[in-house]
Amino acid sequence: MDLLDLARTQFAVTGGLHFLFVVLTLGMAPLVALMHTRWAMTGRPHHEAMTRFWGQIYVINYALGIVTGLVMEFQFGLAWSGLSHYAGDVFGAPLAMETLLAFFLESTFLGLWIFGWGRLPRWLHLACIWLVTLTAYASAFFIMLANSFLQNPAGSVARDGRLELVDFGALLTNKALVFSFPHVVAAGLFTGGMVLVGASAYMLRRRTEQVEFFTRSMRLGVVTAAIGVTFTMGFGYAQFAGVQDGKWDNTGAALALALMMEVGQLLGLVVLLVMLPLIRFLPRWRWAHPLLVAMTPLPFVLSIAGWVAREVGRQPWMVWGKLTVADAMTPGLTAGMVTASLAGFAGVLGLLAVVDYVLIARAIRRGPREPDLGAGVPGETRTPALSL
């Protein structure tokens, strides 16, 4: 591989790993917030159990979203400083808003939600998870805004060999953004729903004692996945109006697009025409559960395929029609530097990702009795933890 391929691989690996965790975060955040809302309103133990169990899955997943995101943010400066030199005036603003505004608040409120259990008043504690959800979606919006500028550099003009921002409004109404952002959000909901379905199917198949818990979870998952997949497909088709000419001339991008659309539509049909109508019976049909478990990784594969289509299709441009990826590379970068950092990032983040998925699977298998999240709150009678 030459230097450019190495640098691109490094970004693709960290970016791909990041999105695997982000897409589930986007899907689960509103679900956990809804569960918490019902708990706050009714005070029923069942809703508390739902909030703590699925909230724990959500935060374990979140950990990898954070650490992969840190590496992503700094990579722009390490390997792609040509982008900030040429387009920093335009591209820098949404990235700054994402980190300064959205993620800063998201991380602060998430800490309050996790550690404020039993300490914050009920409604303020609930407000925290809704604020986490809101700022997570704001983060996704700013990132999609920045990415859409790379696809279609609206709102800017080239002057003296650099891009200048002339119309921020045009960035907000970028034709590459208006349908891709809801597409990504809906894909997150679809993924979150399918994880609820898959995890519940696994536990019901294993004859868990918590039949009611996982029956309700599975139904919530099916409804969420149905809503998610409908909007994912709708906004997916709507996006074609905004796609650059010649994007699908790239074979890799065209293949990824075909995979996403073919498998996605098939999965959409299964969810809407089979799972949704059979929602009452599905939790009881044990023969169907292995199939539901096997479907769980598919939304993740499709999400990555979607990004491969969008990003590989942008090649060889960093900023479409303005700046090539080769020109955006940091001058002076050597193959040795990128190889060493690629090995470090891919090795460490890859291993941590595997560990994280094992921990999520383990948390699911332990079931809703005594999750770590919200444990140790005084004044509550609890059965002794199975293990500490």
Place this chain on the structure above:
Amino acid sequence: MDVIWFAFFAVLLVGYFALEGFDLGVGVLLPVLGRTRDGRDRMVAAMAPYVLANEVWLVAVAGTLFGVYPALEGEVLFALYPVVVAMLLSWVLRDAGLWFRRRADGPGWRGFWDAMIAFGSLGLSFGWGMALYAAATGFTASPMHPMGLMLGMVVTLLFAWHGWTFLAWRTPGDFGAVRSGRALVVSGAVAALPVAGVLAGAMPYLVEHTVSAASLNVLSLMVLPFAPIMLGAQLWVWRTFRPGKDAFRLPSFF
């Protein structure tokens, strides 16, 4: 506007040193003060509610660097390439240690991630000293210069002292000492001294490289109105987890 944004940038970076400094200090001290598993659990539980709110200051620093000083962002990070990569890996391992240490059973598991917290905190603290030295020389000197290594030691020791003060404030007596909130403010200010010095020296250079007025206006309109909310959220963290009755409880999520 240039000066306001420099002030904003400086507050974020100094704030990161004063706040995340004690988390890293506690991490460095983990094998020193936390001889037993219970001791380490208490140390981690003491800092846990603050970590997410503290580390994010550096994320904001990097974002501001990109948005306000795009011409310098690549220059600074690239000049420090090996140090930045090592610091990022340290940060990642420290965070992974915190999130993972209690997610499975067995002394081996927790011991391994505790070691990652200590190792990551040490790498990140030491890296900051080296990076600050290189920045102070305008990136003409290698961070591996003996002075850089020495500053790495100094920053690590400052963070460790700040972390010790934090423990003495939040868990009075548990680790031998009792310190007031005022002492914590002082140790935070001292921990941030090295970075404040470098920032003061770099101010003219930074201001000169501010992004175009049009871009800065967009940022000002979008971000500055939310500054009180950001500050409020941070104060809420400090109010919620202040020491006192039931200051922290075990088991903690981290």
